Amino acid sequence: MNNMSMWRLLTTVMRRDLAVALRRRSDVVNPLLFVVIVVTLFPLAVGPGPDILGRIATGVIWVAALLSSLLGSERLFRDDFLDGTLEQLVLSPAPLPLLAFGKVGVHWLLSGLPLVVLAPLCAMLLKLPIAGWGTLMLTLLVGTPILSAMTAIGAGLTVSLGRGGALLSLLLLPLFIPLLIFAAAAVENALLGTSAIGQVLLLTGLMLLTLLLAPFAVAAALRVSVN
Amino acid sequence: MWKWLHPYAKGEAAYRLLGHWQPWLSGLALILVSVGVIWGLLYAPADYQQGDSYRIIFIHVPSAMFAMGAYTGLAITAFIVLVWQIRTAEWAIAAIAPVGAVLTFISLFTGAVWGKPMWGTWWEWDARLTSQLILFFLYVGVLALYYAFNDSRTGAKAASILALVGVINVPIIHFSVYWWNSLHQGATITRFGDTLMPSSMKMPLYISILGFMFLTAALIVYRLRNEILKQELHRPWAMAQLGVENDHGV
Numbered sequence: 001m002n003n004m005s006m007w008r009l010l011t012t013v014m015r016r017d018l019a020v021a022l023r024r025r026s027d028v029v030n031p032l033l034f035v036v037i038v039v040t041l042f043p044l045a046v047g048p049g050p051d052i053l054g055r056i057a058t059g060v061i062w063v064a065a066l067l068s069s070l071l072g073s074e075r076l077f078r079d080d081f082l083d084g085t086l087e088q089l090v091l092s093p094a095p096l097p098l099l100a101f102g103k104v105g106v107h108w109l110l111s112g113l114p115l116v117v118l119a120p121l122c123a124m125l126l127k128l129p130i131a132g133w134g135t136l137m138l139t140l141l142v143g144t145p146i147l148s149a150m151t152a153i154g155a156g157l158t159v160s161l162g163r164g165g166a167l168l169s170l171l172l173l174p175l176f177i178p179l180l181i182f183a184a185a186a187v188e189n190a191l192l193g194t195s196a197i198g199q200v201l202l203l204t205g206l207m208l209l210t211l212l213l214a215p216f217a218v219a220a221a222l223r224v225s226v227n
Numbered sequence: 228m229w230k231w232l233h234p235y236a237k238g239e240a241a242y243r244l245l246g247h248w249q250p251w252l253s254g255l256a257l258i259l260v261s262v263g264v265i266w267g268l269l270y271a272p273a274d275y276q277q278g279d280s281y282r283i284i285f286i287h288v289p290s291a292m293f294a295m296g297a298y299t300g301l302a303i304t305a306f307i308v309l310v311w312q313i314r315t316a317e318w319a320i321a322a323i324a325p326v327g328a329v330l331t332f333i334s335l336f337t338g339a340v341w342g343k344p345m346w347g348t349w350w351e352w353d354a355r356l357t358s359q360l361i362l363f364f365l366y367v368g369v370l371a372l373y374y375a376f377n378d379s380r381t382g383a384k385a386a387s388i389l390a391l392v393g394v395i396n397v398p399i400i401h402f403s404v405y406w407w408n409s410l411h412q413g414a415t416i417t418r419f420g421d422t423l424m425p426s427s428m429k430m431p432l433y434i435s436i437l438g439f440m441f442l443t444a445a446l447i448v449y450r451l452r453n454e455i456l457k458q459e460l461h462r463p464w465a466m467a468q469l470g471v472e473n474d475h476g477v
Binding site: 153157158160161167170171173174175177178181182206213217220221224225227 | 365367372375384385388392393395396400404406
């Protein structure tokens with residue numbers, strides 16, 4: 001298969017997934033609303049003082065992002081599995097990791113990218129000092145692709161189970177820890193006025209590594225689940 | 228080598244081979260763990276700074292070592308499951324993971340018991356403690372996934388993929404956590420023959436480490452044999468092994 005048709009294959013999968021997802025908008029919007037609501041709960045629970053809120057803002061936003069990524073994971077493969085599309089994708093002669101990459105891409109466009117856009121709103125609600133906003137958005141921009149790719153591995157493994165929710169979080173949350181550490185450290189550095197470039201570059205490296213390897217793991221997971 | 232290994236992909240052959248190993252592994256484990264632990268706990272000299280409480284290392288260090296060692300074994304087994312699809316390896320996943328999880332738990336528990344008098348706290352968000360805790364979660368995840376499927380073959384393959392994803396992540400998690408916060412002391416035994424420990428403490432520790440190695444192997448062999456029997460119960464050899472009458476007429 002030459003490069004041209006690989007590219008066409010990828011865009012076809014992505015366009016189809018986008019169309020399907022946009023037909024059921026609530027599935028796309030709900031995880032985002034979840035993030036905003038979780039963020040709203042924290043000032044009510046720990047008190048509205050800016051010193052506490054500002055300290056925990058990055059952590060709260062990132063943890064909410066991790067959880068919302070789990071919430072939106074069903075959308076990745078569930079419907080395709082139920083109506084048999086997934087089986088056709090697995091059986092098709094096209095390279096499955098490429099198709100998986102396309103699906104991860106669409107998932108990121110609809111769940112990761114909006115989070116980057118929502119980040120300033122959450123940062124404002126949690127009174128994060130403005131010096132950290134840019135870095136927060138940057139970490140979300142390079143971190144959420146990792147979230148989407150890892151979530152796809154977990155979703156692929158549990159798609160045939162039906163009731164995978166709690167199991168999925170058990171599998172995936174430990175693997176998200178490096179992401180959380182580097183993102184929080186980056187914003188912390190920005191707030192202290194030092195350079196956050198080291199952590200951001202590390203996250204970028206992790207993102208590239210994940211995007212390179214995860215499609216193969218997703219493909220293997222789907223092959224197991226569809227059997 | 229393949230010619231030699233190939234027969235053991237079959238349940239019955241593997242069961243018999245492991246049966247030959249089992250008494251040796253168990254015996255060595257019993258002797259070495261007893262000698263190492265008793266020597267360490269009762270006869271080794273007390274530490275000049277930590278007094279008697281350092282003695283926990285004779286259990287803590289070996290269990291932590293083989294908690295990680297078992298994960299390496301799990302990852303290799305997972306690779307075999309996915310590449311060669313050998314059924315014995317699939318059952319070995321179910322045999323290794325619980326042993327590793329328990330070893331991880333023992334190392335966490337003994338660490339907490341030691342940490343209370345020494346650091347003044349049961350738990351500290353220190354790098355090694357945290358990455359060991361995450362290792363425990365990874366084991367639990369592999370086990371949960373393995374038993375989530377009705378079909379054990381699917382479960383084994385899914386758990387294998389997770390174990391391999393985990394093994395790529397283990398070093399990343401380890402270094403990220405290390406960089407994040409570290410209180411735990413550095414490695415005392417860096418290379419064999421070049422340690423910061425007097426030999427009166429070192430010897431029982433080495434014996435205990437060897438003992439835990441055999442203990443881990445013995446426990447895995449026990450579990451694997453049980454798993455083979457359980458999975459092959461419909462076959463005549465397994466029924467004969469258990470002395471069950473074949474009343475299905477199969």
